Amino acid sequence: MPDVTRLPKLGVVRELNDKKMETLFFSRRKFGALATAAASLAVPALRAQPTLEKSRLVIAVGGKATFYYLPLTIAEQLGYFKAEGLDVQIDDFAGAAKAQQAVAGGSADVCSGAFDQTIALQSKGQFYEVLVLQGRAPEIVVGVSTKTVPDYRHPGDLDGRKIGVSALGSASEMVADLVLARAGVRPAQVSFVGVGESTRALTAMRTGEIDAISDLDPVMTMLEQKGDIRVIVDTRTLKGTQEVFGGPMPAGCLYASSEFIRKNPNTCQALANAIVHGLKWLQTAGPRDIIKTVPESYLLGDWGLYLATFEKVREAISPDGVIPADGPKTALRALAHFDSSIKPDRIDLRRIYTNTFALRAKERFKA
Numbered sequence: 001m002p003d004v005t006r007l008p009k010l011g012v013v014r015e016l017n018d019k020k021m022e023t024l025f026f027s028r029r030k031f032g033a034l035a036t037a038a039a040s041l042a043v044p045a046l047r048a049q050p051t052l053e054k055s056r057l058v059i060a061v062g063g064k065a066t067f068y069y070l071p072l073t074i075a076e077q078l079g080y081f082k083a084e085g086l087d088v089q090i091d092d093f094a095g096a097a098k099a100q101q102a103v104a105g106g107s108a109d110v111c112s113g114a115f116d117q118t119i120a121l122q123s124k125g126q127f128y129e130v131l132v133l134q135g136r137a138p139e140i141v142v143g144v145s146t147k148t149v150p151d152y153r154h155p156g157d158l159d160g161r162k163i164g165v166s167a168l169g170s171a172s173e174m175v176a177d178l179v180l181a182r183a184g185v186r187p188a189q190v191s192f193v194g195v196g197e198s199t200r201a202l203t204a205m206r207t208g209e210i211d212a213i214s215d216l217d218p219v220m221t222m223l224e225q226k227g228d229i230r231v232i233v234d235t236r237t238l239k240g241t242q243e244v245f246g247g248p249m250p251a252g253c254l255y256a257s258s259e260f261i262r263k264n265p266n267t268c269q270a271l272a273n274a275i276v277h278g279l280k281w282l283q284t285a286g287p288r289d290i291i292k293t294v295p296e297s298y299l300l301g302d303w304g305l306y307l308a309t310f311e312k313v314r315e316a317i318s319p320d321g322v323i324p325a326d327g328p329k330t331a332l333r334a335l336a337h338f339d340s341s342i343k344p345d346r347i348d349l350r351r352i353y354t355n356t357f358a359l360r361a362k363e364r365f366k367a
Contacts, residue, residue: 050266056087057267059254060099060108063166063197064092065298067217067313068252071134072112075278077293083277084270094196095167103128109260110271114138114171115250115323116331118352123342127258130353132272132361133323134279135251137241137316140175141220143229148211152230155183161211164195164204171251174338176214178244179233181337198300205229218300221309236313247330250323251316258351272357273364276321280367283319320367321358328353 061069072090075081081088091108093099100117102108104126111117111128118128144152149161158180165173173192180190193210195201201219204210205228213220213229217236223229234240241249254271261268281289287307291299299306328349336342361367 050269052085052267052270053264054109054267055085056089057110057271058089058091058102058108059110059112060091060093060102061112062093062096062099063216064090064112065295066139066197067309067316068135068139069112070294070310070313071252071275071278071282071317072254073294073298074282075274077295078278078281080274080277081271084273086267086270086274095194096170097167103256110254110256112252112254115253115255115327115353116171116174116335118255119328119332119335119347119349120339120342122347122352123339127351128255129258129261129351130250130253130255130323131261131268132275132321132358133250133253133318134275134321135253135316136248136318136324136327137238138171138175138235138249138251139216139313139316140172140214140233140235141217141224141231142176142179142212142214142233143220143223143231144212145205145208145210146227146230148208152232155179155232156185158183158212159185159189162191162193162209164193164201164210164213164215166195166197166201166215168192168194172214172216174334175233175235175244176212177338178334179214217313218306218309221312222300222305225305225308236316238315241316245330245334247333248324248327249330249334250327253323255353261354269357269360272321272361276358276361276367277365279318279321280365282314282317283367320362322355322362323353323358 061072063069064073076088076090091102093102096113096117099111099113103111115130115133118130121128149157163176165176177187193204195204195210195213197216197219201213201215202222205213205223213223224231233244235244254275256268290307290310291303332344332347332349336344
């Protein structure tokens with residue numbers, strides 16, 4: 001039997017319970033007040049979010065599965081466009097020229113293409129601006145066939161040969177042209193052949209249809225690993241880019257017409273946010289992260305090769321989406337050499353790009 005003399009009297013128990021209930025009541029009131037205050041602060045913040053002028057967009061790209069546009073794929077696969085309130089449809093075309101035509105024709109709003117395209121377009125009286133950078137190096141590799149040109153020594157040995165490029169008039173042809181020019185070989189002395197960026201390019205090289213190739217990964221790494229080519233120029237690195245172009249050469253980017261950017265600044269900011277978010281993710285992504293994120297078709301049946309390629313191009317990926325200060329001048333110089341119809345003194349570099357959106361996104365994501 002318990003000692004009843006040691007138990008608290010009923011009145012004491014009630015008093016204790018009343019105090020507990022009072023404490024609980026005021027604690028709940030305090031919590032409720034804090035929650036209400038927090039909610040009142042949150043509502044203005046939500047209302048302060050800029051309204052997107054155009055939430056449904058079509059982005060045109062030529063060669064989406066290449067590493068050149070990997071940041072675009074990452075932003076799509078990880079839902080970064082959706083996180084910005086964007087409903088994005090990405091249309092993949094056979095080459096950059098067709099992607100640009102889709103934008104010019106109005107079937108696409110934005111182009112995921114090469115930075116120098118905005119220069120070429122301005123020379124024709126069409127004004128487009130880059131709003132965020134994906135690549136800070138072209139990622140283009142030039143290789144010579146070990147089968148048809150086994151004794152290659154210098155670019156002059158390619159005189160009279162067939163050279164494969166991703167597409168005629170593309171950046172890959174421009175790089176090949178610059179390499180040949182060093183050896184005094186004029187474009188008319190070789191035959192350029194458009195071979196795309198996948199199976200067609202592999203077949204063309206392995207069957208001897210072409211003697212050299214200027215193209216993008218993963219095709220170039222596949223040819224290199226199998227011993228089909230000898231790499232003579234590599235712009236997947238900043239050093240290799242400097243050697244070819246004499247300065248920083250901005251590459252893959254998102255660009256749109258100047259009119260579209262003027263009418264849709266909040267939408268353009270959302271696009272830049274998504275890409276920069278993807279760029280930051282790529283800076284620390286490991287092999288397993290990459291394999292889990294990209295579509296299986298990108299791996300071409302060999303994830304080991306894909307990862308090896310990723311390590312080769314990693315340096316070429318922009319860390320923050322910002323166009324380097326000397327990049328536009330380098331691009332203009334290279335393009336003017338490649339295309340004699342482009343007159344540098346008639347190009348206004350200030351109108352081919354803006355860093356406004358990328359810098360805001362960089363600050364937001366601490367890229």
